[in-house]
Amino acid sequence: MKSKARPATGRLLYAQSGGVTAVINATAAGVIQNARKHGIKVYAARNGILGALREDLIDTSKDTMAAIEALRHTPxxxxxxxxxxxxSIEANRAEYERLIDVLRAHDIRWFLYNGGNDSADTALKISQIGKTLGYDIRCIGVPKTVDNDLAVTDCCPGFGSVAKYTAVSTLEASLDVASMADTSTKVFILEVMGRHAGWIAAASGLAGEGPDQAPHIILFPERVFEEKAFIDKVKATVERVGWCTVVASEGIRNAEGQFLAEAGTRDSFGHAQLGGVAPVLAALVKEKLGFKYHWALPDYLQRSARHMASKSDAEQAYAVGKAAVDYALADMNAVMPVIVRTSDSPYRWKIESAPLEKIANREKKMPNNFLTKDGFGITAAARRYLSPLIQGEAPPPYGKDGLPKYVQLKNTAVKRKLPAFSA
Amino acid sequence: MKSKARPATGRLLYAQSGGVTAVINATAAGVIQNARKHGIKVYAARNGILGALREDLIDTSKDTMAAIEALRHTPxxxxxxxxxxxxSIEANRAEYERLIDVLRAHDIRWFLYNGGNDSADTALKISQIGKTLGYDIRCIGVPKTVDNDLAVTDCCPGFGSVAKYTAVSTLEASLDVASMADTSTKVFILEVMGRHAGWIAAASGLAGEGPDQAPHIILFPERVFEEKAFIDKVKATVERVGWCTVVASEGIRNAEGQFLAEAGTRDSFGHAQLGGVAPVLAALVKEKLGFKYHWALPDYLQRSARHMASKSDAEQAYAVGKAAVDYALADMNAVMPVIVRTSDSPYRWKIESAPLEKIANREKKMPNNFLTKDGFGITAAARRYLSPLIQGEAPPPYGKDGLPKYVQLKNTAVKRKLPAFSA
Known part of the structure; x- marks a missing residue:
């Protein structure tokens, strides 16, 4: 992984990719602060890799230390x-050549790409193309995704905070439902992100323990949705507890492999792209059991809820950014800083480097032993894994106006040197 | 309002009514702690007035001081x-007689009913029926509603916290949308509670100021929804800013007076009771403008988000509970402690008593001068009113597990003395 000696000059380019998170800017802060310490100027690509292709670059040195520090708590x-x-390079060599042109024009010697497994793949390709095109570039992937589905790393920056938001919201809404159940809402359905993996839904399980505490039912994309088993469990829970909280991954499917949000009840409930498995489940509960329901779909609220960030998540997000700069300046190439857990309780972790080729395009599924036999809950093993990730609070500072003090950077453009390019 | 001298003995009955809030338990804490200080035992009716009718009473003295104190931060x-x-008494005299029977059987001399305008009406009726049925009872209404629609009081305990949650969520999700708009989501729609009044939607306006800051469009139930004006403004905003955040009250209606969630697009988008004006608006944006959208519907999450409580709201909720006991013990009857604002900036308020007959069954609408001319935003007058209500934070304590330490009371039942009664 080591390559040639550190270039004497040059700039570092940082880009954010894919769905953003509550803490991806903490990673940016880690990158910029560490690079400044080493006297390296950081450019950021506006709107991810597209900014690099378009030569739409931002000079982060125009923002103050205080503004960069505020990124640590800005979603x-x-x-x-x-x-x-x-x-692929074969399919679109022109894009790669343009990328190298832009890097060369601005003397960019290090490229840090902050994203998920797709981005790790892109970073890997760029790390390889430099040689082919005769330009010396070191490329480091930096992990980020609320989906927690990156290979190798123990967890992904961004996940711990959405996990904490989901567990706390499940707890709070369930206290509400419990109060109302006698004459009103008996079933509450919370839909969470997770098209392919149920990590976020699983985190809701931390809100309670045992059969009578919420959430009573979690629906994972890893399990086929079986209507009868679901309805039976809702009924039994309401009869025993008085009410029932369900947390559903957006990506649950029926036995035919159709997304539940798009299947079966489609005729009554509209276009598939409207999304929302929660209303489909709610209608099912109403039809089969007659219970009054409420449902919630927090969508972007869950992944942008910096006010509810997990402390360890915020710290890890910063740490991977900082480490990425260390790796780049140590002339490493095609690697990613990953989180290694050394202890569950007390929770301890460290950062290590891993080769991008072990991460690119792979997907970490939830282990089978994290789900209970009936597929509606999480096991003790899952709790051991998940619990440390939501521990600790890292609230943003608040202004006198009662709002968090989130920063808006200047995002000063770097002067273009090349002709336009349409990506 | 003053009545006879304080009874030498007797208990105080407290009941919660209607939709709960993030801070209604702070009111309960104010009631119980103040009553304990005066040596008065507090019973709570299980599940509101129904518990009183069913003689299903809870002896709050069985819970510790620490547990009652923890109510201050438990949603x-x-x-x-x-x-x-x-x-009405004419329509169902048997219920009122039963109520008095239960009060008499348990020597209850003060009844505190914590709710909205319906509950104020109930409290008023009970305050009157005592005389008719020859039982000496003092009845105090205690304000609570996220809808902020109670007459007389400057604001309603519960509203400030949902207002803060809504403003913060609008701010956070908008930072997310702004990041994604170049290649993905351009329009974000947040649906908030408010069937008849747009107070909660209005609070989202505190997230930003000026035409380019989110929320760019607020849809109020106080204004007829005009499709063309809405679509035009979304289009203009996306063209100018790059993206657009819309906050919609659940209760917006079209020119025919139909709820948008149930009207027009009904055929394509399913049963009316599914709720959700956000997906209807999203589909409209997609159809007319082709923009990619996301939408969120936090539902119970917004009113149970004690983690995001407004400090002044939590303090006011406690204060009205405490004052209600003072009024009861001062032999006042048919009154409600209300919040009187004495200064906008710095925000200052005090508690006064108001007659229930001025509050029962009335509804406070948003003043006309709180909405901008185009009906899509809030005015400076609205900001002056709303801003103090979300100021200050009052986070709950968190456990090592990363979850707020919410309390579950023992809720020990009082032994029944009467035959069963089916309400």
Missing amino acids: GGAFGSCRYKLK | GGAFGSCRYKLK
């Missing part, structure tokens, strides 16, 4: 992100 | 609430 992606996957 | 309704409105 969203401060430089803009994008959903854009580079094709 | 939901600790004794259960209900949606149940007593009929």
Whole structure:
């Protein structure tokens, strides 16, 4: 992984990719602060890799130390992100050549790409293309995803905070439902993100323990949705407890492999792209059991809830950014700083480097032993894994106006040197 | 309002009514702690007025001082609430007689009913029926509602916290959308509670100021929803800013007076009782403008988010509970402690008593001058009113497990003395 000696000059380019998180800007802060310490100027690509292709670069040195420090507690992606996957080098060599042109024009010697497994793949490709095109570039992937589905790393920066938001919201809403159940809402359904993996839904399980505490039912994309078993369990729970909280991953499917949000009840409940498995489940509960229901779909609220960040998540997000700069300046290439857990309780972790080729395009599923036999809950093993990730609070500072003091950077553009390029 | 001298003995009955809030238990704490100080035993009715009718009473003296103190930071309704409105005395005299029987059987001399305008009406009726049925009872209404629609009081305990949650969530999710807009989501729609009044939606306006800051469009039930004006403003905002955040009250209606969630697009988007004006608006944006959208519907999450409570709201909720006991013990009857604002900035308020007959069954609408001319935003007058209500934080204590330390009371039942009664 080691390559040639550190270039005497040069700039570092940082880009954010894919869905943003409550703490991805903490990673940006880790990158920029560490690079400044080493006297390296950091450019950020506006709107992810597209900014690099378009030569739309931001000079982060125009922002104060205080503004960069405030990134540690500001959600969203401060430089803009994008959903854009580079094709293979064979399929679109022109894009790679353009990338190298831009890097060369601005003397960029290090590229840090902050994203999920797609981005790890992009970073890996760029790390390889430099040689082919005769430009010396070191490329480091930096982990980020609320989906927690990156290989190798013990967990992904961004996940711990959405996990904490989900567990706390499940706890709070369930106290509400419990109060109302006698004459009103008996079933509450919370839909959470997770198209392919049920990590976020699993985190809701931390809100309670034992059969009578909420959430009573968790629906995972890892398990086929079986209507009868679900309805039977809702009924039994309401009869025993008086009410029932259900947490559903957006990606649950029926035995035919159809997303529940799009299947079966489609005719009554509209276009598939409307999304929302929660209303489908709610209608099912109403039809089969007649219970009054409420449902919630926090969507972006869950992944941007910096006010509810997990302390360890915020710290890890910063640490991977800082480590990425260390790796880059140590002339490493095609690696990613990953989180290694050394102890569950007390929770201890460290950062190590891992080769991007072990991470790119892979997906970490939830282990089978994390789900209970009936598929509606999490096991003690899952709790041991998940619990440390939501521990500790890292609230943002608040202003006198009662709002968190989130920062808006200047995002000063770097002067273009090349002709336009349409990606 | 003053009545006879304070009874030498007797108990105080407290009941929670209607939709619960993040801070209604702070009111319960104010009631119980103040009553304990005066040596008065507090019974709570399980599940609101129904518990009183069923003689299903809870002896709050069985819970420790620490548990009662923890109510100050625990959301939901600790004794259960209900949606149940007593009929008029003429229509159902038996219910009132039963109530008096239960009060008499347990030597209850003060009844504190914690709810909205319906509950104020119930409290008023009970305050009158005592005389008719020859039982000496003092009845105090205690304000609570996230809807902020109670007459006389400057604001309603419960509203400030949902207002803060809504403003913060709007701010956070908008930072997310801004990051994604280049290649993905351009329009974000947040649906908030408010069937008849747009107070909660209005509070989202505190997240930003000026035409370019989110929320760019607020949809109020006080204004007819005009599709063209809405679509035009979304389009203009996306063209100018790059993205657009919309906050919609659940209760917005079209020119025909139909709820948007049930009207027009009904055929494509399913049963009306599914609720959700956000997906209807999202589909409209997609159809007319082709923009990618996301939408969120936090539902109970917004009113149970004790983790995001407004400090002044939590303090006011406690204060009205405490004052209600003072009024009861001062032999006042048919009154409610209300919040009187004495200064906007710095925010200052005090508690005064108001006659229930000025509050019962009335509804406070948003003043006309709180909405901008185009009906899509809030004015400076609205900001002056709303801003103090979300100021200050009052986070709950957190455990080592990363979850707020919410209390579950013992809720020990008082032994029944009367035959059963089915309400």
